[in-house]
Amino acid sequence: MPRLDETANGVYIIAITPFTDTGAIDLASTDRLIEFYLEHGATGLTILGMMGEAPKLSGAEAIAFSRHVAARLAGRVPLVVGASSPGFAAMGELARAVMDDGAAGVMIAPPGSLRTDDQIFAYFRQTAETLGDTPFVLQDFPQASGVQIAPAVIRRIVDALPTCVMLKHEDWPGLAKITWLREAAGMRRIAILTGNGGVFLPEELRRGADGAMTGFAFPEMMSGVLAAHRAGDAQRASDIFDAYLPLARYEQQPGPGLAVRKHILHRRGAIGSPAQRAPRVSLTARELAEIDFLLDRQTRRLASLA
Secondary structure (H helix, E strand, O other), X not given: OOOOOOOOOEEEEEOOOOEOOOOOEOHHHHHHHHHHHHHOOOOEXXXXXXXXXXXXXXXXXXXXXXHHHHHHHOOOOOEEEEOOOOOHHHXXXXXXXXXXXXXXXXEEOOOOOOOOHHHHHHHHHHHHHHHOOOOEEEEEOHHHHOOOOOHHHHHHHHHHOOOEEEEEEOOOOOHHHHHHHHHOOOOOOOEEEEOHHHOOHHHHHHHOOOEEOOOOOOHHHHHHHXXXXXXXXXXXXXXXXXXXXXXXXXXXXXXXXXXXXXXXXXXXXXOOOOOOOOOOOOOOHHHHHHXXXXXXXXXXXXXXXX
């Protein structure tokens, strides 16, 4: 499988990790989920991200799960594996294992202990040293990590570390950051894929993003918006986006968001159970009714678009 590079683009789905009701990794659902993602427009797959419950897996489970996904994908689309860790030994061990199994690259988020620009740069410099020639995605998600990475620091990292080939952009608000990076004179161009459930995707694409790396339970929203954008039809891109936005917004809630996503994927037949590993958030009857309302409304909006 070719390695990840600066030309990466499209829709890299942040995959959930399916579990059975007893908490075991559900490999049968994993296979079904992979095919679901590909059928609905994914051009890449990212596993063991923050919404993939990566901290709830043991090191051995993470490697075995990654190996299974890589084998199922069989090189059809690039595979990125989350390898974030405050310690470099664990990061290096997982990265070497997944790259040997066919991953295209790894994704790294900074630990929450980083406070200064120099600390952030030093961490990613040591990350690159640990990973060797493995390409990596810099995950910029301050709402989750607590680490604010200024555009100038991202440029410093990109200019100094050639194995940093992609930014997973999840700052919020962050549109100005995309503009800054795309307009910075002389800066090496890297891929920028955006997250946050896709709730700013049309604007992010117009600012210069190359696609999405997020896990909204309707991947066809991201692929449809991107296709319309590439065709130069901003109105069509926004019309598609508008139909899905209420549900995407609801799924983006801190706390219950993953439960909402897994519930919908289960309803769509992509996984056998919406189970999460503990610590988990359970949906109430009121929340389930709200999801039903939003799904029904979305169906009607999409029918009017068709």
